[in-house]
Each structure stands twice: as structure tokens, then as C-alpha cells.
Amino acid sequence: MTQYETPRLDRPWTEVNPGGVVLEPGNSVTYITGTWRTMRPVRDTEQCTQCLICWIMCPDAAIAIVDGQVTGFDHDHCKGCGICAQQCPVKVKKPHSFTGEMGKVIQMLPESQFED
Amino acid sequence: MVESNYMPLDGANAVSQAMRQINPDVLAAYPITPQTAVVQHFSQYVADGIVDTEFVPVESEHAAMSACVGAAAAGARVMTATAANGLALMWEMLYIASGVRLPIVLSVVNRALSSPLNIHCDHSDSMGARDAGWIQLYAETGQEVYDNTIQAVRIAEHPQLLTPVMSCQDGFITGHGVERVGLLPDQAVRDFVGTYQARYSLLDTEHPVTMGAWDYTDYYFEHKREQTEAMNGSLPIIEAVSAEYAELSGRAQPILDMYGMDDADYAIIVLSSNAGTTRTVTRALRAKGMRAGLLKPRVYRPFPAKQIVEATENCKAVAVLDRAISFGSPGGSGPLFTDVAAALYNHGVTGPILIDYIYGLGGRDTLPPMIESVYDDLQAAAASGERGDMVRYLGLRE
Numbered sequence: 001m002t003q004y005e006t007p008r009l010d011r012p013w014t015e016v017n018p019g020g021v022v023l024e025p026g027n028s029v030t031y032i033t034g035t036w037r038t039m040r041p042v043r044d045t046e047q048c049t050q051c052l053i054c055w056i057m058c059p060d061a062a063i064a065i066v067d068g069q070v071t072g073f074d075h076d077h078c079k080g081c082g083i084c085a086q087q088c089p090v091k092v093k094k095p096h097s098f099t100g101e102m103g104k105v106i107q108m109l110p111e112s113q114f115e116d
Numbered sequence: 117m118v119e120s121n122y123m124p125l126d127g128a129n130a131v132s133q134a135m136r137q138i139n140p141d142v143l144a145a146y147p148i149t150p151q152t153a154v155v156q157h158f159s160q161y162v163a164d165g166i167v168d169t170e171f172v173p174v175e176s177e178h179a180a181m182s183a184c185v186g187a188a189a190a191g192a193r194v195m196t197a198t199a200a201n202g203l204a205l206m207w208e209m210l211y212i213a214s215g216v217r218l219p220i221v222l223s224v225v226n227r228a229l230s231s232p233l234n235i236h237c238d239h240s241d242s243m244g245a246r247d248a249g250w251i252q253l254y255a256e257t258g259q260e261v262y263d264n265t266i267q268a269v270r271i272a273e274h275p276q277l278l279t280p281v282m283s284c285q286d287g288f289i290t291g292h293g294v295e296r297v298g299l300l301p302d303q304a305v306r307d308f309v310g311t312y313q314a315r316y317s318l319l320d321t322e323h324p325v326t327m328g329a330w331d332y333t334d335y336y337f338e339h340k341r342e343q344t345e346a347m348n349g350s351l352p353i354i355e356a357v358s359a360e361y362a363e364l365s366g367r368a369q370p371i372l373d374m375y376g377m378d379d380a381d382y383a384i385i386v387l388s389s390n391a392g393t394t395r396t397v398t399r400a401l402r403a404k405g406m407r408a409g410l411l412k413p414r415v416y417r418p419f420p421a422k423q424i425v426e427a428t429e430n431c432k433a434v435a436v437l438d439r440a441i442s443f444g445s446p447g448g449s450g451p452l453f454t455d456v457a458a459a460l461y462n463h464g465v466t467g468p469i470l471i472d473y474i475y476g477l478g479g480r481d482t483l484p485p486m487i488e489s490v491y492d493d494l495q496a497a498a499a500s501g502e503r504g505d506m507v508r509y510l511g512l513r514e
Contacts, residue, residue, distance in 0.1 A: 013338035018278060018346065019217035020339040021316055022326035 005030060029077070033060070037080035039108040041073055042098035047090065048105045054084035075116070082108050117366040120298030127255075127290035128153035130262040130297045131197065131223045131283075135169075136161050137305035138269055140221075141192035141312075144172035144183035148202040149235045150287035151225040155197055177202035181209035181220075188218035189327050191317030193269070196220065199287055200227035200241045207245065213280045214249030215343065216327045219272030219312075220280040222250070223265060226388070226439075227287040228478045236479020237287040239387065239439040243451045249343060251281040251350060252417040254387040256373070258295040261285040263367060264414070266300075269309045270357045277346055277353050278315070286389040288479060300365060308364060350418050371420050373412040376402055377427050380409025382494040383468075385424070385456060386437035387413060390475065390482055394437070397487040408491055416452070421459035428460070432498035433469040435490045437510070439476045447507040450474055469494070469503045475510035486510045 007030050017023065043054075048070065055063040055070055062078040064071045088106040099107050125133065131154045135143070143162075145155040162171040170187075174180045177198050188194045198206065203224060213220050224242050228234040242252060251271060255261035261283060268281040285291055300308075316325045331339060351371065358369035375395055377383060384394050391412035401408040411427055413420060428434050438450020445454055453472035460470065473490055476482045490510065497503055 009334050011335075011338065013341035013345075016335065016338045016342055018342055019215065019327065020329065020331050020335070021216070022329050023323075025324040025326075 007031065032076050033079055034074075034076045037075075037078060037111045039080040039082060040075075040111050040114060041078065041080070041082070041084050041106050042096075042109055043070070043072070043106045044092055044097045046097065047092050047094070049090050051089060053087050053089060054106055057083050057087040059083060080108070080111065118301055118304045118364060120300055120365060122296050122298045124294050125258055125262075125297040126153070126292050126294045127258040127261050127285045128225065128292065129157055130258040131265050131285070132157040132161070133299055134262050134265040134305070135195055135223075136167055137300070137302050138193075138195065138266065138309050139167045139306070140169050140195040142170045142172065142184070142187035142194045143196060144174050144180045144187065144194075145196045145198070146174055146177045146180045146202060148177070148199050148227075150227055150237075150291040151197045151199040151202070151223070153291070154223055154225065177205040178209060181206035181213065184220050185209060185213050185216070185218060188213070188220050188314075189216065189317075190319045191314035193273070193312040194218075194220045195223070195269075197223035197225070199225045200229055200235075203241045203245060204229055207248070210245055210248040210250060210280075212328060215339075217278040217343070217346075218280060219269075219278055221265065221268045221272055222280065222282045223261075224282050224284040225287045225291040226284050234478040235287070237289050237389075237439070238477045238479065239284075239451075240441075240477075242282055242284050243440040243442070245282070246417055246451060249279065249347060250417065251279055251347070251354070251415070253281065253283050253414060254416055255283070255285045255290065255414070256389055256391045256412060258285075258290055258293070258297045259367070260414070261290060262297055262299065263361065263365065263369060266305055266308060267357050267361050267369065270360075271350075271354055273312050274353050274357070275315070277350055279346055279350065284388070289389045298365075298367075304364060308361065347418055351415070351420060354415055354418075369414070371413070371415050372423050372427060373414055374410065374427060375399070376407070376409040377411055379407055381407040381432045381498065382491050383409040383411055383428055383431045383434045384437060384487070384490060385411045385413070385428070385434060385452065387416060387439070387452065390437060390439070393482060393484060394487050397484050397491065401488070401491055406491065406495070419455045419459065421455070421462070424456060425459050425463040425465055428456075428468055429463070429465045431468045433471070433494035435471050435473055435494055437473050437475050437490075439474075441474055441477070447472070448474075449507050453507075469497045471497065471503060471505075472507045473510045474507065474512075480511045482511055
């Protein structure tokens with residue numbers, strides 16, 4: 001994923017902008033919230049119908065999209081809220097490629113199961 | 117110096133005239149007695165096309181300050197006016213305006229906070245907001261509130277300051293009282309306030325900024341430290357703007373308006389219109405040989421501690437007159453007393469006997485004999501060396 005310049009957490013008060021006015025547009029992307037996750041969404045890519053409802057509903061804009069197709073999750077910013085899994089309208093016809101369960105195309109697994 | 121055109125005006129109109137001459141970009145306000153006439157007359161100027169101001173009639177004072185914050189964040193020069201519960205209703209927005217460092221000018225026509233309901237003058241409203249990070253100026257007369265309001269624009273917008281300013285006057289007493297007020301020529305005011313160049317504008321899509329963003333535990337403190345540094349260093353800026361205005365108008369604009377303080381044994385510290393009542397008594401007592409003095413701060417926030425200490429450190433006894441009670445403070449004293457006591461102690465001054473007099477709450481009339489009794493008390497206290505009651509009440513039925 002994109003390389004972000006990590007925000008400095010050590011500026012003394014003499015180096016902050018008066019009023020806390022933020023000069024960098026869209027810099028909330030540099031604030032990594034993915035570490036807050038305790039559950040991670042997994043998507044069965046074959047059975048996904050590309051309806052884009054998960055992308056519409058994600059409150060953190062953490063569904064990655066290329067040319068109108070979902071390609072994955074932005075793990076730097078996904079907080080594991082599970083809204084994508086809950087809103088996904090598609091039930092799998094064969095067991096989920098990640099979880100082996102029936103249910104939706106997007107399902108949630110404990111974050112502890114992942115190495116990265 | 118330019119000649120002022122003197123005319124009979126009440127304090128509310130002194131402010132609306134100043135606003136007319138300043139011609140701010142945006143004014144968003146909601147009516148409340150005794151501020152109503154300020155905005156009522158200004159809205160007539162808007163309707164008559166005399167000003168270019170975008171006038172926003174809003175549904176509440178909270179909405180008024182919110183609209184002002186939005187307009188100021190867009191880079192506009194913004195003014196508004198309120199009083200009492202109106203100021204209280206916009207309380208959270210005061211902190212937002214000062215926190216984002218927006219140079220809004222607010223005309224406060226001091227009125228008692230409910231409840232019970234009272235529309236008359238006391239300082240509980242602006243005193244309740246004294247921690248909100250706004251500069252506070254207090255005017256004794258219609259002339260002073262006119263002068264202060266114009267200076268407020270330059271003070272607030274100073275690039276090293278960028279702090280909103282409250283320009284206060286006593287409700288009804290000054291607000292509705294007609295006095296001889298000298299207005300500077302329109303062009304002189306225009307030249308004095310100049311054009312406002314906002315450092316940032318939310319409308320500037322070439323240089324997008326975010327204001328009032330989420331400020332976590334790791335940086336909020338540093339932003340507040342920066343804000344307090346600006347307020348702490350604001351007195352020289354206020355003095356410079358005041359000096360420039362004094363030269364223009366020919367009217368002195370001191371931080372502390374003092375009478376007889378050079379050699380005063382007994383001094384009264386008081387804000388706003390009651391300084392006028394007090395001064396007549398001080399003058400009369402001086403004529404009889406008492407070394408009486410009067411100290412009227414024009415600036416209350418930032419608190420001119422060093423100047424007040426220097427003026428009073430050699431007094432035998434000092435009375436502070438407070439037109440508000442800070443409930444639950446030591447002895448139920450008032451805010452001015454609390455600040456004066458702290459200033460004296462912090463400068464190592466323990467000589468003068470210090471007494472607080474709560475007066476004039478809810479518009480209670482304060483008459484010269486009451487002020488005389490204060491000077492008598494001070495004299496008696498100094499003679500006996502005993503302060504007696506720390507907090508007293510003037511004009512209260514006891």
C-alpha cells in the first residue's frame with residue numbers, strides 16, 4: 001500500500017501551528033488506525049459479485065477499489081468494525097475460501113490469526 | 117489627529133456607528149435586551165445599503181457565534197453583539213472561536229445572568245466567560261465603547277495575536293444612556309482598521325486547510341500552550357494599538373485609567389460605568405484632603421497584573437468593587453478581587469489591606485454616598501490595622 005510519512009509525535013509547543021490549523025489536505029490518511037483492529041474482514045474473491053455495497057458502507061473508506069472493482073482492504077485504516085460483513089448482501093454457494101464457513105462473501109476472523 | 121464629530125448617542129448606537137464605519141464582511145446576531153439596539157440599528161444600515169455587510173439573522177446566540185466562526189474561518193472580518201444569557205448560550209462557541217484563533221469582535225452589553233430573570237446591568241455575563249480565551253475590554257462611557265470597539269478590530273486581527281475580543285459596556289446605564297460621543301470621520305476609521313487579510317480561508321481551494329480538527333492527547337496540550345502564550349503576550353500589542361488610536365483621536369486610551377493614584381493612600385479599583393460615579397466621590401474627597409485614588413482597568417483580559425500592583429503597592433487600603441459574584445470563591449468574592457489579590461501576592465506585595473465590595477447586581481443603583489462609605493471603611497481599616505470582613509456588599513438591604 002501507499003507509503004505514508006508517519007506523523008511526528010514529539011513536536012514541542014513552539015513548533016505547532018496556532019489554532020491547530022492543519023495545512024496538509026487529506027492528511028488523516030497518515031494516521032494509522034489499522035492497529036486498532038481486533039477482527040479482520042476476509043472476502044471470498046471468486047464468489048464476490050462486485051456489488052460495491054461494502055465500499056459504499058465502509059465508514060473508513062478502507063475498501064480498496066481499482067476501475068470500479070473491489071480489490072481488497074486497506075489494512076492501514078480498517079478498524080475491523082464489521083459493517084462490510086454485515087452489509088454484504090451475497091451468501092456464498094460453496095464454503096468461504098478463507099473461513100470454510102457458509103454465510104456471506106465477507107466474513108470476520110480474529111486479528112490474532114494473521115501474521116502481518 | 118483628526119477632529120471627531122460630537123453628537124448625542126446612547127452606547128448601543130455608539131457601537132452600531134462604529135460597526136457602520138468598520139463595515140465588517142459578516143455580522144450574525146440574535147437580539148437580547150439591552151443589546152438589541154446595536155444590531156437593530158446596524159440592520160437598518162444594511163437595509164439602506166449603507167454598509168456592505170452580509171447580515172445573517174440567526175435562530176439563537178449559539179447559532180450567531182457558530183455563523184461568526186464559520187464566516188471568520190472563511191476569511192471574513194466578523195462582528196456580533198450579545199448580552200447575559202445570550203452570551204451564556206454561545207458559551208461553547210466562544211472557546212471554539214478562541215481555540216481556532218479567529219479574530220471575531222463581540223460587543224457585550226453587560227446584563228445579569230438569569231435566574232431569577234433580570235435584564236439590568238451587572239458583569240456576571242462577561243465574567244462568566246473570562247476563561248474562554250477572549251480579550252476583554254470594559255468601557256466606562258459611550259465614547260469609550262465606541263473607541264474600544266474600533267481598536268478591538270485591530271487588536272484581534274494583529275498577526276501575532278489572532279484572538280477574539282469582547283468589547284463590554286454596562287447595559288442600560290451606558291447602553292441606553294445618551295451621552296456626548298465623538299465619532300471619527302468614516303475614512304479615518306476605514307484607514308485605521310484597514311483591510312483584513314486572513315491567514316487562512318476555508319474557501320481557498322488552492323491552499324486547503326482544516327480547522328478545529330481532532331486533536332488527540334498528544335497535541336491538544338501544546339496547542340493550548342501556544343494559545344496561552346499569545347494571550348500572555350497580548351498587552352504590548354493592545355498598548356500599541358491603543359497608542360495609535362490615541363494619536364488619531366486625540367483621546368487617551370490607557371490600559372489603566374487612574375485618578376489620584378500617584379500618592380493615594382486609599383484606592384478603589386472598579387470597572388465600567390461605576391468608575392464615573394466613583395470618580396466624582398474621589399475628586400470631592402481629595403478636595404477635602406483625603407489621599408483618595410481611583411483605578412479603572414480598561415483591559416481585564418489579559419489581566420494587567422504588573423501595572424495594577426505598581427499602582428497600588430504603596431496604598432494603605434484598597435477596595436475592589438465587583439459587579440459579579442464568583443460563587444464559591446473564597447468568601448464568595450468577585451472575579452476582579454480574586455485577580456487583584458493573586459497579583460499582589462504573586463508580586464510579594466502584602467502591605468495594602470484589601471477588601472472586596474460586591475455592588476450593583478441586577479442593576480442595583482450605586483450612589484455616591486455608598487462610594488464615600490467605602491473610602492471611610494478603607495480609612496478606618498488602615499487606622500486600626502484590622503481588615504474586618506473580606507467580602508462586603510454595597511447597596512444591599514441587610
